[in-house]
Amino acid sequence: MINKAGIEQYLYASFGPELKFGRWLIVSKAFTDKLVGDIGALLLDDQVAIVGIGYSGFSPATPSQSYKELIFDAASRAYAECSVNPRKDVGSFVCCEEDLWEGTSITDEYAPDQLGAAQRTLCTLSQDGLNGVATAYMHIKSGVASIAVVESHSKLSNVLSQSQVREFALEPYYERPILSDGIPVAAMQMRRFMHDYKVAEEDIAQVVSKNKKNGLFNQRSSYAADVSVEQAMRSPFVWNPLRRIQVAPPADGCVVAVLASAEKARSMTEQPVWIKGIGWNSASTSAESAVSSEALYAKEAAKMAYKIAGVDSPGSYFDFAEVDDTYAFKELQHAEALGIADMGVSKGNTQADAPVPINMSGGSLSLGDLVEAMGLVRLLEAVQRLRNAERKRSKGLKRALVQSWRGIPSSSGAVAVLGVE
Amino acid sequence: MRKVAVIGAGMTKFRHRMLETGRELSFEASRAALDSARMDIKNVDSVVLGSAPDAFDGLHMKGEYLLDGAGGSGKPYTRVYVGGGTGVFIPAAAWWHVASGVSDVVLAVGEEKMSPLQPHPQYAFWSIFDQFLERPLGVTLLWIFSLEMRRYMSVYGIKEEDIALVAVKNKGNAMDHPSAQLPMRITVDDVMKSEPICTPVKRLDVSPTSDGAAALVLASEDVARKYTDDPVWITGVGWNVDTTFWTNRDLCYPEYVEKAAMMAYKMAGISNPRKEIDFAEVYDPFDYKELHHMEGLQLAKRGEAPKMTREGITQRDGDLPINPSGGLLGVGNPIAAAGVMKVAELFWQLRGEAGRRQVKKPVHRGLAQAWGDLMQVGTVVIMER
Amino acid sequence: MGRSHAGRNRGDYGEVMGMENPSEPQGTALTPDEWRGKEIFFRNFHTKFTYSWDTGVAIGHFLEALKAGKIVGRSCSGCNRVLVPPRMFCELCFRPTDDWIDVLDTGVVNTFSISYVNNDASRREQPLFVAVINIDGASPGMGFLHLLGEVDAEQIHVGMKVRAKWKPAHERTGAITDISYFKPSEEL
Numbered sequence: 003m004i005n006k007a008g009i010e011q012y013l014y015a016s017f018g019p020e021l022k023f024g025r026w027l028i029v030s031k032a033f034t035d036k037l038v039g040d041i042g043a044l045l046l047d048d049q050v051a052i053v054g055i056g057y058s059g060f061s062p063a064t065p066s067q068s069y070k071e072l073i074f075d076a077a078s079r080a081y082a083e084c085s086v087n088p089r090k091d092v093g094s095f096v097c098c099e100e101d102l103w104e105g106t107s108i109t110d111e112y113a114p115d116q117l118g119a120a121q122r123t124l125c126t127l128s129q130d131g132l133n134g135v136a137t138a139y140m141h142i143k144s145g146v147a148s149i150a151v152v153e154s155h156s157k158l159s160n161v162l163s164q165s166q167v168r169e170f171a172l173e174p175y176y177e178r179p180i181l182s183d184g185i186p187v188a189a190m191q192m193r194r195f196m197h198d199y200k201v202a203e204e205d206i207a208q209v210v211s212k213n214k215k216n217g218l219f220n221q222r223s224s225y226a227a228d229v230s231v232e233q234a235m236r237s238p239f240v241w242n243p244l245r246r247i248q249v250a251p252p253a254d255g256c257v258v259a260v261l262a263s264a265e266k267a268r269s270m271t272e273q274p275v276w277i278k279g280i281g282w283n284s285a286s287t288s289a290e291s292a293v294s295s296e297a298l299y300a301k302e303a304a305k306m307a308y309k310i311a312g313v314d315s316p317g318s319y320f321d322f323a324e325v326d327d328t329y330a331f332k333e334l335q336h337a338e339a340l341g342i343a344d345m346g347v348s349k350g351n352t353q354a355d356a357p358v359p360i361n362m363s364g365g366s367l368s369l370g371d372l373v374e375a376m377g378l379v380r381l382l383e384a385v386q387r388l389r390n391a392e393r394k395r396s397k398g399l400k401r402a403l404v405q406s407w408r409g410i411p412s413s414s415g416a417v418a419v420l421g422v423e
Numbered sequence: 424m425r426k427v428a429v430i431g432a433g434m435t436k437f438r439h440r441m442l443e444t445g446r447e448l449s450f451e452a453s454r455a456a457l458d459s460a461r462m463d464i465k466n467v468d469s470v471v472l473g474s475a476p477d478a479f480d481g482l483h484m485k486g487e488y489l490l491d492g493a494g495g496s497g498k499p500y501t502r503v504y505v506g507g508g509t510g511v512f513i514p515a516a517a518w519w520h521v522a523s524g525v526s527d528v529v530l531a532v533g534e535e536k537m538s539p540l541q542p543h544p545q546y547a548f549w550s551i552f553d554q555f556l557e558r559p560l561g562v563t564l565l566w567i568f569s570l571e572m573r574r575y576m577s578v579y580g581i582k583e584e585d586i587a588l589v590a591v592k593n594k595g596n597a598m599d600h601p602s603a604q605l606p607m608r609i610t611v612d613d614v615m616k617s618e619p620i621c622t623p624v625k626r627l628d629v630s631p632t633s634d635g636a637a638a639l640v641l642a643s644e645d646v647a648r649k650y651t652d653d654p655v656w657i658t659g660v661g662w663n664v665d666t667t668f669w670t671n672r673d674l675c676y677p678e679y680v681e682k683a684a685m686m687a688y689k690m691a692g693i694s695n696p697r698k699e700i701d702f703a704e705v706y707d708p709f710d711y712k713e714l715h716h717m718e719g720l721q722l723a724k725r726g727e728a729p730k731m732t733r734e735g736i737t738q739r740d741g742d743l744p745i746n747p748s749g750g751l752l753g754v755g756n757p758i759a760a761a762g763v764m765k766v767a768e769l770f771w772q773l774r775g776e777a778g779r780r781q782v783k784k785p786v787h788r789g790l791a792q793a794w795g796d797l798m799q800v801g802t803v804v805i806m807e808r
Numbered sequence: 809m810g811r812s813h814a815g816r817n818r819g820d821y822g823e824v825m826g827m828e829n830p831s832e833p834q835g836t837a838l839t840p841d842e843w844r845g846k847e848i849f850f851r852n853f854h855t856k857f858t859y860s861w862d863t864g865v866a867i868g869h870f871l872e873a874l875k876a877g878k879i880v881g882r883s884c885s886g887c888n889r890v891l892v893p894p895r896m897f898c899e900l901c902f903r904p905t906d907d908w909i910d911v912l913d914t915g916v917v918n919t920f921s922i923s924y925v926n927n928d929a930s931r932r933e934q935p936l937f938v939a940v941i942n943i944d945g946a947s948p949g950m951g952f953l954h955l956l957g958e959v960d961a962e963q964i965h966v967g968m969k970v971r972a973k974w975k976p977a978h979e980r981t982g983a984i985t986d987i988s989y990f991k992p993s994e995e996l
């Protein structure tokens with residue numbers, strides 16, 4: 003464990019009372035070398051890697067499989083990638099799901115079997131999948147597990163009352179009597195954001211066009227299309243200024259990720275993707291804050307993750323980013339909060355040749371909205387891209403930023419810093 | 424793994440129906456816990472909240488709604504969820520925030536407001552069952568408890584009167600709890616004559632539905648020592664989930680509770696729990712569950728918890744006090760808050776602050792346990808002073 | 809609000825709720841009269857959620873078999889079990905299961921209850937008999953939840969042998985309720 007107490011403990015164990023002699027320590031070269039080597043090893047040991055990732059679905063509907071069968075499929079693939087036997091090797095399973103999206107109360111009851119987690123250490127978070135990664139990360143860091151599994155899925159095709167479910171998330175006393183869906187909150191947020199940051203309709207249409215086109219190169223995208231900026235601007239309004247094409251349509255799918263301590267990771271895969279930093283944050287939930295033009299949750303989550311990863315200037319640190327674009331304007335707002343594009347640059351930054359290209363996968367606008375699984379979907383896209391780049395020995399892509407948001411009416415999100423070095 | 428202490432605890436009253444919203448209840452409990460730790464919200468690095476089904480409060484993404492009340496605004500905030508096991512799991516989750524080095528101070532909050540759901544909170548439990556195999560039969564939560572209670576009784580030859588002793592004890596213990604919803608002096612006869620709900624379960628075998636909240640403050644060793652001379656340490660946490668197919672398991676014994684306990688015992692270095700645990704807050708939404716869980720926790724041999732109860736061993740002045748707080752049967756059962764209440768009781772008992780509830784023998788190690796889902800989840804926390 | 813908030817006095821740490829000298833815990837209990845009457849404001853909200861759950865392969869086949877008047881399970885050659893209800897993967901072995909197996913429509917009562925309440929907690933006029941039934945032909949302990957019928961409360965016991973009472977073929981829809989209930993299969 004690397005923290006102040008850990009290092010002090012280590013120094014004391016190594017040198018004993020000599021440390022107490024005074025302010026100055028006179029030590030031999032061998033001594034300092036040993037110190038540096040040991041602390042280096044400790045630092046390395048402290049890392050957590052993604053060693054396997056599997057998925058299933060990625061379709062507007064998946065009628066041939068139950069959610070359990072969908073999860074079994076994704077889990078089998080993730081375990082196969084890193085030769086893990088879930089019945090023996092895994093120290094912790096973390097599932098991320100919400101009751102109402104499943105249509106089942108206490109939906110964690112139905113989580114264990116298809117992951118191989120019956121009678122094992124499994125827990126559920128009512129959070130996005132990237133929060134699950136943060137929890138698995140803490141399980142590894144605290145010694146609960148050396149291998150941990152994170153799962154999240156979407157069976158939105160089975161939810162016929164999606165609008166009612168979103169309504170059910172609104173504050174019951176003073177919001178629900180006025181609004182009957184969460185989408186108008188997004189529209190109001192968009193208006194305020196465009197106003198404060200002087201963002202034009204074209205800028206947002208640009209995001210739509212870029213992500214829809216990027217998706218054409220991704221087998222997992224259900225909603226990719228060759229859409230021009232002009233076409234995007236002709237899409238009808240859902241709630242003015244929000245246009246239909248700017249809203250990610252629902253999709254089904256499941257992603258399962260396997261995380262491991264550094265010690266385990268190296269023997270499990272040739273291509274570990276390291277979690278260099280992770281952070282999560284919630285701003286306030288009141289309607290007033292939900293229409294704030296700044297994505298404070300993303301800003302604070304990034305601050306936490308960057309601190310752990312030692313990222314000073316995100317704009318030059320990252321090679322690419324997978325950023326929440328559930329509503330097209332959110333990509334710009336999140337990029338700003340993450341410090342990978344100030345508003346003046348963001349328009350250009352959304353291009354593939356930009357310093358930090360955003361959503362080369364196509365994002366939610368192409369892949370669809372997989373609700374709580376969305377953080378893991380973005381993680382999957384980043385991991386695959388980092389691994390592919392490494393396999394092709396292309397030098398460009400070594401550090402990725404992944405960010406997720408829990409959707410209206412939340413102001414909760416998570417950020418992960420990934421690297422292959 | 425860093426050492427983790429509990430340095431503050433607080434709770435609201437538990438009542439059938441309360442004026443305060445879930446946010447307000449969360450706030451009251453959080454504020455009370457922070458006050459008892461002599462801390463302010465600005466000292467808190469991250470927040471863990473637990474609450475059972477969204478259907479009770481009538482809110483999707485209930486964790487997001489409760490955020491402000493639980494002091495989570497502007498902080499890393501996580502809602503954990505393992506059904507009825509959530510309450511004891513909340514401090515376990517807060518524990519890993521500190522043990523991993525990610526946070527130094529964590530606020531752990533359990534909230535439940537069951538009363539909004541009409542016509543009765545029980546209705547929410549219909550939707551916990553399998554949509555193809557069970558819901559079409561009109562199933563209620565009470566069925567599966569009565570099925571489990573019957574199985575437990577029939578395998579070990581246990582009488583309803585023996586089980587009723589638990590309700591008598593816990594409702595009696597709750598007479599000394601300032602938050603208690605159902606403190607009562609009753610007799611075995613009262614339990615036996617109470618209205619049958621789902622035989623063998625009768626009215627007085629069951630805990631009530633409740634509104635309420637409870638909270639704890641956890642801290643790393645260096646912080647804890649700054650704020651108190653009297654920290655109580657969390658030395659073991661454990662959790663485990665069994666298969667969803669509850670009709671494929673023998674309900675007479677909770678293997679998942681055993682496995683959760685073993686995880687916690689191993690962490691705490693405990694090899695003989697019956698000797699090394701001084702007292703326990705065992706999950707008791709129904710009276711038979713206390714007995715069932717004592718056996719799963721290895722605090723009693725299989726089928727022998729009723730005998731220990733009969734002999735008075737589990738009374739406050741006994742050799743192994745169980746549920747000195749009054750438990751869910753006496754204090755009330757706002758699900759996630761009730762589990763946090765149990766861990767708070769460990770805190771107060773270990774510090775000798777439980778007042779009239781203080782157990783007679785000196786105690787330095789206690790265990791709290793909760794259970795949930797389809798008779799499927801075990802969660803365990805061990806605390807020491 | 810009809811009632812003022814319970815008073816509080818904070819600021820001095822000594823006065824807060826230490827359980828040693830318990831001051832009154834926060835929270836305002838409502839009496840039944842208060843919440844049934846007009847003293848407190850309420851906001852009522854009704855909603856209905858509609859789902860259309862994919863049965864998937866395992867349960868889909870199980871329901872199809874019920875419609876045809878039989879019960880099916882799945883075998884797992886990893887642990888040599890016949891699984892009822894069926895699943896496409898074995899939770900113990902974490903591998904795909906192997907074959908469909910016809911099991912019998914008879915079984916043994918594993919445990920039972922007599923329910924006097926509905927699922928909204930209202931009282932029933934007639935009690936309902938519910939049981940976990942271990943199905944013959946499946947591995948030991950493999951069963952599912954169902955109802956009991958054509959039996960008196962006093963006659964039901966753990967270990968009682970039962971047989972499915974099927975709905976007439978034309979009334980069956982491919983649902984668990986295609987079996988009306990299980991009834992004793994032997995003279996009681």
Ligand SMILES: [Zn+2]
Binds near residue numbers: 886
């Ligand atoms: Zn098997």
